[in-house]
Amino acid sequence: MVTVFIRSVVIGAFSLSLLFGGDFEEGMSAYNAGDYKKGQILLMEAAKQNNAGAQFTLGAIYGNDIGVTQSNIFAYALFGLASKNGNQRGKEMQSRVVDWLTPNEIKMAQSLVDNPAKLWLLIDKTLKIKETKK
Numbered sequence: 839m840v841t842v843f844i845r846s847v848v849i850g851a852f853s854l855s856l857l858f859g860g861d862f863e864e865g866m867s868a869y870n871a872g873d874y875k876k877g878q879i880l881l882m883e884a885a886k887q888n889n890a891g892a893q894f895t896l897g898a899i900y901g902n903d904i905g906v907t908q909s910n911i912f913a914y915a916l917f918g919l920a921s922k923n924g925n926q927r928g929k930e931m932q933s934r935v936v937d938w939l940t941p942n943e944i945k946m947a948q949s950l951v952d953n954p955a956k957l958w959l960l961i962d963k964t965l966k967i968k969e970t971k972k
Contacts, residue, residue, distance in 0.1 A: 874905030890923035911947045918951035
């Protein structure tokens with residue numbers, strides 16, 4: 839049930855891309871077309887520029903293993919950043935992800951919310967994009 843909910847969040851985020859434009863819109867288009875590599879790069883660029891929609895979408899992507907290796911730590915941190923940057927659903931989703939983390943993982947994830955530069959570095963360092971089958 840959580841999988842269905844998170845997938846609908848990612849698909850629904852595409853409509854937000856029309857409001858934000860730029861890297862976010864292009865990233866969502868690429869993801870929806872199955873080009874996860876391009877989508878990840880563009881969404882990361884938008885997220886690094888404090889685009890709450892991109893941060894929220896990346897949280898859903900990492901939380902649900904959509905084109906990337908699943909990481910609840912990254913999902914928690916990205917939802918937290920989205921919340922800090924004005925995405926009201928970010929806090930709600932962060933509270934759902936917390937149930938899947940150990941106390942040490944929560945501490946680590948919260949430190950990434952507090953230090954986004956470290957989050958971007960870790961994501962870039964551990965990025966494993968799944969290749970699409972065409």
